[in-house]
Amino acid sequence: MKGKVWKYGDNVNTDVIFPGKYTYTLMPPEEMARHALEDLDPEFASKVRPGDVIVAGRNFGCGSSREQAAACLKAAGIQAVIARSFARIYFRNAINLGLPVIQCPEAVEALEKGDEIEVDLQAGEIRSDKGNFRFPPFPESVIGILQAGGLIAFTRQKLREKGII
């Protein structure tokens, strides 16, 4: 899938991705998507299109462990987040909720807002007019989690295939 780049800097924290004031209310995904990046880029939620990609600097997702900070980007249609680095808990939450997070400093260096890119998870490659960038491909199991749409769904699927449930 092709998409456009949304570019941000270092230390994009979970509060600006999904504000704390909404975290303790239950919210359907479409509504979460409407608040995505609200305090960083007010344009984002209304202009983002399915397949778009976020490209950011160091320590993306630092701060709280709230899972909504990954869920809201996924709900907004974001195909993947590419960053120089991710905060540890965010990285895991994202994969476990089915949002691909890719560490690729070279791509971050080269890509600009609005660039059209394609992310190939299986091949471990980002393709764009600015060049192609490689990252270590996710192993099959992680791709499985992403394709199933998250860890709980993936686990259920796996156990069903084995005839355990």
Next chain:
Amino acid sequence: MGKTLSEKILSLKAGREVKANEVVTVSPDFVLSHDNSAAIIQEFRQIGLKKVAAPEKIVIVLDHVVPAASEKHALNHKIIREFVEEQKLPHFFDIEAGVCHQVFCEQGFALPGLLITGSDSHTTTYGAFGAMAIGIGRTEMASIWATDEIWLRVPETIKFNLKGKLQPGVMSKDVILRLIGDLGAEGANYKAVEFAGEAVASLSMESRMVMTNMAAEMGAKNGYFEPDALCLEWLRGRARKEFEVIYSDPDANYEAIYEYDLSSLEPQVACPHSVDNVKKVNEVAGTSFNQALLGTCTNGRLEDLEMAVRILKGKRINRRIRMLVLPASRQVYLEALKRGWLEILAEAGAVILNPGCGPCLGAHMGVLAPGEVALSTANRNFKGRMGSRDSAIYLASPATVAASALEGQIVDPRSYL
């Protein structure tokens, strides 16, 4: 190029040679959860499986709010006990055992070369014994219960080369606070940290546990010491299973190496409201506070209580200070009782609490009112953690906490020993 301890353990577990930044799917040796097991049980039920995949790997310790502080907490515990019964889980520790990280180590689950995951961020503690021990989320724990598997990214490693010897009254807590202050709360994000160097031999196992416990506060995925003779001696008679000691290769690839001389280190304090806001005790000397807390999974072991006993024996803590003593486990509590230490501390005016997390997470037993300040041996001082949103927490060593409780203000403990 050689491999680090983390790369080696994950290579063994994955059954192929892996290096930093690769992702592996592996099966942990033991998995820990605590009062949050009730939430994990709920997620596990959603998966639709009747039985957990590997009951013998699951370790559950009730410690966060024990004994139950309310009907809600009591129900939470009840759900867990019923699940333990239903699934026939062999490693369950009820409210009398103590804080999970101490119990896990004492009971011989934390062993060299093992891969351990826990749904608590301070699971990193077990690296004191050369294990690779990692904190994870609840959803992930539910999935491990179901499948006996987890995906992990192989971390890069930062090495701390520690030289020299601590002065009397300066403790490993001061060392780790200094490292966190220098590196920052995100400084080791997603990485492993290795504590090494000639100074390690002079650190007790208890002192090492303080440092691996707080490795989580620099963002680390895991923190560890390589097992030495002292470590293996500590494990004798406790180990729950056979283990193989794993070391980093001499030519392993480290992302960074930092050198520290412990001889010149002064007592340190983490000031409100972040763990990396670290100053020398002398820079904040004279600061007043209301509540002193000695204990938690960070500093509630025998050597910590002993330090307080040395400072407080035969004296009375300042009347303005409430001092809470929270032994980390039943074993620590019993031993301190036998040695007469609890009597000395109670005579000095301290309140002795039952082992567990106690007031560390602000749920019960000594929460702070608005405007109050605590001086604590715990590992986190986030705003509001121990009670009111408008309270504050300073973190320090047991020596600093005890001497300061005596004076009613923060003091350098070195002249009290």
